Amino acid sequence: MxxxxxxxxxxxxxxxxxxxxxxxxxxxxxxxxxxxxxxxxxxxxxxxxxxxxxxxxxxxxxxxxxxxxxxxxxxxxxxxxxxxxxxxxxxxxxxxxxxxxxxxxxxxxxxxxxxxxxxxxxxxxxxxxxxxxxxxxxxxxxxxxxxxxxxxxxxxxxxxxxxxxxxxxxxxxxxxxxxxxxxxxxxxxxxxxxxxxxxxxKRLPLYSFEGVRKGVMCGSCYSFDVSVGEYYTICNDCKCTEESDNAILRSISEFQLLFPERKITTSIIYDWCEVIKSVKTIRRNLAKNFKQIGYGKWVYYENRN
Ligand SMILES: [Zn+2]
Known part of the structure; x- marks a missing residue:
């Protein structure tokens, strides 16, 4: 066992x-x-x-x-x-x-x-x-x-x-x-x-938000050559398909892992994902999967426990 x-x-x-x-x-x-x-x-x-x-x-x-x-x-x-x-x-x-x-x-x-x-x-x-x-x-x-x-x-x-x-x-x-x-x-x-x-x-190389590449990458082969559609994200390298909401969530969790001290806001995730055309898509995704803290322009998100 x-x-x-x-x-x-x-x-x-x-x-x-x-x-x-x-x-x-x-x-x-x-x-x-x-x-x-x-x-x-x-x-x-x-x-x-x-x-x-x-x-x-x-x-x-x-x-x-x-x-x-x-x-x-x-x-x-x-x-x-x-x-x-x-x-x-x-x-x-x-x-x-x-x-x-x-x-x-x-x-x-x-x-x-x-x-x-x-x-x-x-x-x-x-x-x-x-x-x-x-x-x-x-x-x-x-x-x-x-x-x-x-x-x-x-x-x-x-x-x-x-x-x-x-x-x-x-x-x-x-x-x-x-x-x-x-x-x-x-x-x-x-x-x-x-x-x-x-x-x-403490064992990681030095990195910063500014210094790392932004964008959604393929969850299987880590390629950035992906086409993010409304419903599905397709990797142009390994051809694997993932639901776009999933790909966005995965990218958010990558951001959280790399920058655990940073607050999750719509605008930072919009910058992070880069290829997602609409801020609304990001906001909808965050609202659906995270706990909203604060109001108006001070809104940020935390993991739901
Ligand atoms: Zn791939």
Whole structure:
């Protein structure tokens, strides 16, 4: 049973919008690319885990904190006798390990994911101890990309390579997990309660309302080459169709994500959407979907709770 499902992270949502609406510097582009790649890998891992037969409680993307250190757990499974902690990597291409350090084939050092795994495990044990849970923890580093190769790989049973994934699933399916009780649900509830809300804004590149591209973009391929009709918006690149009211709402939510401090007014959304010809359309959309605050020319809108 999935207790906490995986969502597109706030940071990835924001970076998708920024990447479409401004020219990112190389390092920010690389960061955005890594986020997309990581998320894609996690989805691949989730899809694999749907083949597990036994009952278990699954919590994805947990952000915990111990001694002011935040640490992320890609996936966490509570089974009958053991809890499993997974760090998922979607590395592609050739890598090598030298003296416990991790490099791409061209020699660029990356954070050793095994260190990351061990560090999270240590912190997780402390969280367990503090909360009075004594389940044994098994931590695995899972490489999901079939085109990944690691030279000089250590013989570590807790590292699972793409070619070993099928066998690993078989092994997991053999572990008994049919009797989950309140002790297991209590642990899931505790971890959910400890889950922290991430603040992605401090990691974003600098941007401003003036500096980002305005307009309605396609929700699938992020192209700005869209034709917004009265009822439907059609992307001229990927040809997908969306109701225009939806496309406007989506653009408003992009604006809200990028500028959470700014008030939503008809005129700012009119400027933001750019291609919507009529102010009335924007006003109707805002009135229908948001809560109106104030009167006359001071009107602005807030999300309905
Ligand atoms: Zn498109």
């Amino acid at each position: 999935i207790v906490k499902s995986r969502q597109v992270s706030g940071e990835l949502k924001l970076m998708r919008i920024l990447n479409a609406r401004m020219e990112l510097e190389d390092k920010d582009k690389q960061n955005y690319f890594n986020l997309e790649k990581g998320f894609e890998g996690e989805l691949k891992f989730d899809a694999l885990m749907t083949n597990l037969q036994q009952e278990r409680l699954i919590l994805n993307d947990l952000l915990l904190e111990k001694n002011t250190t935040k640490f992320q757990i890609d996936s966490f499974h509570i089974a009958q006798a053991t809890v499993y902690h997974f760090e998922v990597k979607n590395f592609e291409g050739d890598y090598y390990i030298e003296k416990d350090r991790f490099f791409t084939y061209s020699g660029k050092e990356v954070l050793n994911p095994l260190h990351q795994l061990r560090r999270s495990e240590t912190l997780l044990r402390q969280v367990f101890q503090n909360s009075g849970f004594s389940f044994p923890i098994e931590s695995y580093l899972i490489f999901v990309n079939p085109s990944f190769t690691l030279y000089q790989a250590p013989k570590d049973p807790y590292i699972i390579f793409p070619t070993q994934l099928d066998r690993f699933l078989l092994k997991m399916n053999r572990a008994p997990s049919s009797n989950l009780n309140t002790r297991h649900t209590k642990l899931a509830e505790k971890l959910l309660a400890l889950h922290q809300i991430d603040d992605p804004y």
